[in-house]
Amino acid sequence: MNYIAHIRESDKHIQTVEEHLLEVKKLAESYGENLGVKHITGLAGMLHDLGKYTNEFREYILEAVENPDSPPKRGSVDHSTAGGKLLYELFHKKGNLDRFKGIIAEIVGNAIISHHSYLQDFLSPDLESKYLMRVRDKELAEFELTKQSFFEKVMTEKDFHDYVDKAAEELKEFLTKENSKNYAEKLMFLTKFIFSALIDADRTNTRLFEENKTDESVYNHEKLFNTYYERLMSKIRSFKEQPDAHSRINLLRAEMSEQCEEFAYKPSGIYTLSIPTGGGKTLASLRYALKHAQLYNKKRIIYVVPYTTIIEQNAEEVREILKDDAHILEHHSNVIEDVNEDDENQDGLMNVKQKLKLAKDNWDSPIIFTTMVQFLNVFYAKGSRNIRRLHNLSDSVIIFDEVQKVPIQCVSLFNLALNFLKTYCHSCIVLCTATQPALDFVEYKLDIDKDAEMIENLNEVMAAFKRVEIVDQATEGTFNNEKLAWFIEEKMKEVQSVLVILNTKSVVKKLYELLKEKENGTLIYHLSTSMCAAHRSNILEKVRKHLREGEPIICVSTQLIEAGVDVSFDCVIRSLAGLDSIAQAAGRCNRHGEKDKQTVYVIDHDEENLNQLKEIKVGKQVSKKILIDIRKDPSNHGGDLLSTQAMERYFKEFYTEFSADLNYFIPPLKKNMTALLTETKDQSDYHLAYRHNKKKILPLFLTNSYHTAAEHFQVIEDMTTSVIVPYEEGNEIIAELNGNGSIDDLTRLLRKAQQYTINLYSYEREQLEKQDGLVSYLDGKILALKEGAYSTEFGLNVDNDSQLSVAMF
Template sequence: MDAKELAETYGEKIGVKHITGLAALLHDLGKYTGAFRNYILEAVNHPDLPPKRGSVDHSTAGGKLLFEMFHPSAKANPYKALLAEIVGNAIISHHSYLQDFISPELELKYLNRVQNKKIEEFETAKANFFERVMDQSSFMNYVNQAEEELKQFIIQDPSKPLAHKLMFLTKYIFSALIDADRTNTRLFEENMPHGKTDNIKELFSLYYERLISVIKEFQKKPTAKTSINLLRSEMSEQCDVFADKPSGIYTLSIPTGGGKTLASLRYALKHAKLYGKKRIIYVVPYTTIIEQNAGEVRKILQDEVNILEHHSNVVEDSDENDELQDGIMSVKQRLKLAKDNWEVPVIFTTMVQFLNVFYAKGSRNIRRLHNMSEAVLIFDEVQKVPVSCVSLFNEALNFLKTYCHSSILLCTATQPALDFVEHKLQLKPDVEIVRNLDKVIEAFKRVEIIDRATDETFNTEKLTGFIKGKIQKTSSVLVILNTKGVVKKLYEQLKASGNETKIFHLSTSMCAAHRNQILKNIRTCLGNGEKIICVSTQLIEAGVDVSFDCVIRSLAGLDSIAQAAGRCNRHGEKKMGYVYVIDHKEENLDRLPEIKKGKDISQKILTDLKNDPGCYDGNILSTKAMEKYFKEFYREFDSDLDYFIPSLEKNMMEMLTKDPNHYSYAVAYYKNKKKKFPLFLSSSFYTAAENFHVIDDKTTSVIVPFHEGKDVIAELTSLTSNATIEDLGKLMKKAQQFTINLYSQELKDLEKNGGIVSLFDGKILALKEGAYDEEFGLNIANDSQLGFLAF
């Protein structure tokens, strides 16, 4: 199967088979020349002194052909002109990222490439294409079919403007082309056929049978008849029945401890087998949750092969020309091909990775976009969508629902008001799966929230005394604070206080494998009834299955307080557990505006409850309180919801979705140049992606020398250019559990202190052993002398 056939299969999923096929058909048009033939011969004959990579431009020709044939006749046939822009941009960009139709400097970068750039032997390339690949009559017939697909695509969802719809279509076409090109190259390199023999429908049916078998076995146990387990079973049944409904965007508001993971899996498997979905994608807020959830699902489904845990992009990507020189493929190029494209049936990934697929720069992310079509996507703890990305998130989901035939489940005990903002999530009435939700929340109440934040503040010393007092009266205490600095300070003070209680520390400065080892120890201690204290950042809140007798939570957003409460008396071991909300005055939240504002709003709600205990149904975690919280929260950040880029004084929604008549850059072009903007589309794809970072301070993934991480680093160090793409892919997946993300300043400090190892010309980074230790993980000073604990 060649690149065109692959691209057609990707496009067929959303009814644009010939549009994606057209992109693949023409993407290498520039190779049909004597200049490119000589370029390849030079590369093969002189591997030690190859020609400069990209010195022969082969990616522009296909876009230029479309523009010359169809854009001048825009008045006669605007659809073919639109095709020229959409497909042409994907073609000229397939070794980097989609080009701006107009840039902040008012440059028409797409137009300059396809109209003004002189291509050596362009006429020769065209002649060879029509003679050897597809004759002109067949080509025109193929373009006409693509045109019909474009017309049908456009008439869907009349609520969205044309530019908005075509922005997502362009990204989809680009995704299909990139993946078809990379996959075709990988299969050629490994001399493998593409034949996919797995029957996904049969596989999902088998998975569903295995899940139901597990559920039936549990129902035979005596504990299955407790009121809580009966309620869990009822909600699981509701998910099963709801799966019969057509695909859409639905909410699953099961309270913490209500069996959300298995209930959502039950919905996903049944819906997938009924409606022919190709994959199930779990999206979680933090990498911490991936291993636990994936492990649980893997055990139930009894499959070690078809479940992917995608933690982070270990390999640094860039916009450099990544043209593959036949015969001299480097390790860096093999690494690019080895990156996973989400082709497996079940995937666990993070919110960062999901948003990167749609909006981040480079080809590594967007390659996966087409594989989100015909899928079931389950968003766990959906309230953790970063505020700046709310509009981008909503529009991505609307696209997946409307055009990509995907079904979406928003899972959380604290549903955010995503249909309250300007760029709303397209929710129909009756989207909630759980019936009688308020009664369910009341039935699952296992903790009392005790307000210690309204009338007093705590410092580390006072908090240490408070914790020591609580541990004398109970077996286990979990303390969750808002910043890594105060977590570390409290942990050190508790350790120095002479307390014989076991004390654990958790933060994102530790790699996933390290955190999992500590959580395993914590669960063992909890199971044995040992006295323990755990001090953690908020990473422990979402989806980590631990249950403490007492939880102390530093004041933050109401959703965070609810999640913290879910780590207390989680399984109803006691009649009631206690969660103390405190105000820690040593936390510096100036660089954490979302936490700071969430804290302020929660403080107001706590004050309301103190003044009137009956408001919000007398429960700070009620649906009324949550609705009040999220509406207030989004109102406070109203100007930030569309991903505002300060350096450009623009938001991404405008840069990507406005047509030339309303987009300020296009309007400015008209005023400055005194002539009409010459294109139908005006999206600033490249500039928007270049400025997009889910986390404000761009982070870099590095591999750490924790346990097997040392072996991973050693293997990567010893790799040669002969390494197979398959071996590289396996090593990259293994490396994910041994990575942490460094902020730019942390990376600079580590480089200054000699704590960084650079592999493959900086494409992969690793920490030296002195830059990582057993208690705190990252050691920026690079002076760790501690050996790792023998867990």
């Protein structure tokens, strides 16, 4: 009898269980090879759908295909438990204990039983073990038949035990690497890596079967990176032909770029790149990454930026130089809401939810641009869509742009992830910023390499790039919008362009409306995260054109314009915030040294409500103290708000203020998240934990609480929801959102939709729902704004009463 894994929707062709298990095993092995754990990942692939060797599942899937409109049997047909149960019975039961095989049974078994949801707690904070409740306590009626079928059709019992022996040897080697004794931390990351490899291998193989393809078309990263390097160098050589090639700033940019290439010959590690704002950071870091990838055979280059708003410009700049659209992925946010529902009872059937699950979303492109939120979600957030990407972070060059923007509560978690990527995943990490923060000011320190800085003579370079004067308008009084509008008008009598950066969207919008009312012939633009990426890009292109042509222009923006946006204004006004933000704002003034030193005014705006923006609020307070000290004694910090001494003081005081928050404390549990992920209950190799109520012994090697930790993790405190907006091509994407497209069609649409999404805070979503401004697609998995809920002037309109036909200018 043939047991069925999947039945193809188009021609009803059957994929047998053995075909699926062996193909997923092969893929999973290829993912684990780089870490030296191919047999551990392969074991997960080979056993994950073991429970489909049952008559119950065979009847279920046949009935479902024959009656698609009336699904069979309410409830789940459990096919995930069997693989974990087999490992538990063979290698974990009392009397069969071998330390390394017992740990293998737990980490692989947990991945298997969780592959339709998320990793289970080995031991939860209340001392329950969801893992043991499945693999030890759950009865499976056809388990003997399942085991017999596996050993007959997939692998003989002898070969299987030999395979597990090899997996145990890999684990032993993994645990002894670097002589570290922190086994719980190592095993936490290994478990997540195994789970990632399994999720991606399973979904990739299922998609290939459904699309009737035999293999994934994998790019040749070595050939691509060689081509990219030649194109980049051609662009860099062209700079030497420009009229201002020998200007002081351009010569410095060229020198720093060359230093980055020389540094690329060093082995992979964690390094810093402290190029000043306007110093050519994007191209210099790309030059380093491509050269290092060539020399050390890396598979991909990943840029991680603090905000979605920076992605589009950086990606466009790189895309233009490398002349390649196909292999550069922008990943702004998860367009599909991954609510982590258990979909085991739908496995094997093809419906809208399954198509969305199988759509390519696994970071397998050679060059990827993503955000800090998405990077941290890969390691710590709930949902298989996030963790699926983790294994693709190995063997990569990962560049963190504006690394000082790591959210305060995530600093320790960030450091742990980077140390794992460096030590075990053979990845190279570049911390790229104009203002390096004290990221070792925490319990879990970052393992930065010795002599890590790529740029020589940093103080001299910083001084050479000083192109603006900071004028303190913040310590002697405050501004409201009326006073600020008057101040802007006065400055426009002296200069051609003014950029105003404020801390909150509401105040930005009010100031913009106030300036528009005055209608004095000056072009006025507004930018905020209420606009989708494509919308912001269009506005920025117009702004750059007016700046080039010397037309009078005012731009009012939130902090989104501070980092990674190549604009150069005559004058910048920055509402008081952290010194790093002020430094970034200064980088938008006289960016290329076109004129003699221009002015950046720092003001204190009294209409901004920062109660929900604690990091900005504290940053503002610390910066103000430094400003007051400089005003009292101009020799303090060399009289320069942005000096190295001032920055060092700023970050020390800033992190001290947040010292209690650096390790992601979870108030309801009275625990740090790192404790849930890495804490052991005692120091022995084999833990005997007790349930409070029944005093029942729970024999475990691992006691991590993965599921509980993931449920409490969110990078941004107020969770946001991604929605597609009806702006330009966004309208076409929304129109195409139905369940009839292929998986390839959905993959294409979802990638295209990245440019046409915004993130809603919970209160914004509630308001839109009240005003009937939202519509859902694909069984509620994707949300879009209705036409009236998006304005071509402001973006999001929670009142749902915009007139899109009215042009902005």
